[in-house]
Amino acid sequence: MRKIAVLTSGGDAPGMNAAVRAVVRKAIYENLEIAGIFNGYQGLIDGKIELLQLGSVGDIIHRGGTMLRSARSSEFMTPEGREKAVDQLKLNGIEGIVVIGGDGSFRGAYELMKMGIPCACVPATIDNDINGTEFTIGFDSALNTVIDAIDKIRDTATSHERTFIIEVMGRDAGDLALWSGLAGGAETILIPEEDYDIHEVVERLKSGTGRGKKHSIIIVAEGVMSGGELAKMLMETANIETRVSVLGHIQRGGSPSARDRVIASQYGARAVEVLKEGRGGVAIGMQKHMVVDYPLEEVFVKRDHSVDRELYKLSKELSI
Known part of the structure; x- marks a missing residue:
C-alpha cells in the first residue's frame, strides 16, 4: 500500500489521540502517506479528509x-451512504483504513471490508466490551477516574454516616463497575451480566450496620438500572435512605493513563503493519498480555459480553 487513512468513531475514550499519533507516525516511518478523516464515518461520506504529517500529531x-x-x-x-464513503476513499487514493472505536465502529469497518476496503480496527471504548481483546483503549483511564470519585465520595459517606449509590457507565458491560467496585472497596456491585436480589443487597447493608459500620458504597452499572431507581427500591423495600452520584460523561474525559497511552501506541502501530502487509478485515487487541491481530468476524461471534466471574466472586467475598 502507498496511502492509508485513519478515523475515530463512536463515543470518545481517553487514549484515542495516542492511537491516532501512533498510526500517523508509524505510517510515515513505513514510507506510507497517511490521511486523517474528520468526524468519523459521516466525515468520510462528506469528504473531510486531510493529509497528515509528523507535526499534525505533535503534543496530543x-x-x-x-x-x-x-x-x-x-x-x-x-x-x-456506504457507497458514497467508498467513492471518497477511491477519489482520495486511499487503499486501506484504520478505524479506532468500539463495537459500532467495528461494524462500520466490517461493511467497508465487504465492499473491498482493507480495514484494521483498533478497540477504543471505556466499556472494555470488544470480543477478542482483554483490554480496550480508554478502560484503564476511565477506571482510574471512577476510583478517584469513589475515594472522594467515601470521605463524605464516612463523615455523614450515609450509604452512597454511585452509578457508572456500562450499558451492556459491567467491567467498569466490577473493577472500580473491587478496587474501591464497594460493599455491593451490580452489573448487567449477573442477576441481583434486592433483598441480598439489603442484607449486606444491614449486616454492615450490625457490626458497627457507619457507611456503605454501592456501585451500579447503568445497564442494570439508574442510581435513582436503586435508591427508590431500597427505600421502598427496607426504608434505607441513600444518596446518589451519577458520574456520567466525566468517565470519558481527561488525560489518558500511562497504560492507555502505551497500549494505544502498540495497537495503532500494529494496525499500520497489518495494512502494509496487504491484510484487511482485522481487529487488533491484547491476549495474554501480547498484542495480537485476529479476524474481524470474531468480534461479532458472541454477542453477550462476559466478565471475569472469579473477579466478581472475589468482590463479594471481600465485601462481607
Missing part, C-alpha cells in the same frame, strides 16, 4: 478526546 499523546473528532452517522447505515 496526553490529551483526552480525539483530534479527528467523532460523530454518529445514520447515513452510513444505508447502502447509499
Whole structure:
C-alpha cells in the first residue's frame, strides 16, 4: 500500500489521540502517506479528509478526546451512504483504513471490508466490551477516574454516616463497575451480566450496620438500572435512605493513563503493519498480555459480553 487513512468513531475514550499519533507516525516511518478523516464515518461520506504529517500529531499523546473528532452517522447505515464513503476513499487514493472505536465502529469497518476496503480496527471504548481483546483503549483511564470519585465520595459517606449509590457507565458491560467496585472497596456491585436480589443487597447493608459500620458504597452499572431507581427500591423495600452520584460523561474525559497511552501506541502501530502487509478485515487487541491481530468476524461471534466471574466472586467475598 502507498496511502492509508485513519478515523475515530463512536463515543470518545481517553487514549484515542495516542492511537491516532501512533498510526500517523508509524505510517510515515513505513514510507506510507497517511490521511486523517474528520468526524468519523459521516466525515468520510462528506469528504473531510486531510493529509497528515509528523507535526499534525505533535503534543496530543496526553490529551483526552480525539483530534479527528467523532460523530454518529445514520447515513452510513444505508447502502447509499456506504457507497458514497467508498467513492471518497477511491477519489482520495486511499487503499486501506484504520478505524479506532468500539463495537459500532467495528461494524462500520466490517461493511467497508465487504465492499473491498482493507480495514484494521483498533478497540477504543471505556466499556472494555470488544470480543477478542482483554483490554480496550480508554478502560484503564476511565477506571482510574471512577476510583478517584469513589475515594472522594467515601470521605463524605464516612463523615455523614450515609450509604452512597454511585452509578457508572456500562450499558451492556459491567467491567467498569466490577473493577472500580473491587478496587474501591464497594460493599455491593451490580452489573448487567449477573442477576441481583434486592433483598441480598439489603442484607449486606444491614449486616454492615450490625457490626458497627457507619457507611456503605454501592456501585451500579447503568445497564442494570439508574442510581435513582436503586435508591427508590431500597427505600421502598427496607426504608434505607441513600444518596446518589451519577458520574456520567466525566468517565470519558481527561488525560489518558500511562497504560492507555502505551497500549494505544502498540495497537495503532500494529494496525499500520497489518495494512502494509496487504491484510484487511482485522481487529487488533491484547491476549495474554501480547498484542495480537485476529479476524474481524470474531468480534461479532458472541454477542453477550462476559466478565471475569472469579473477579466478581472475589468482590463479594471481600465485601462481607
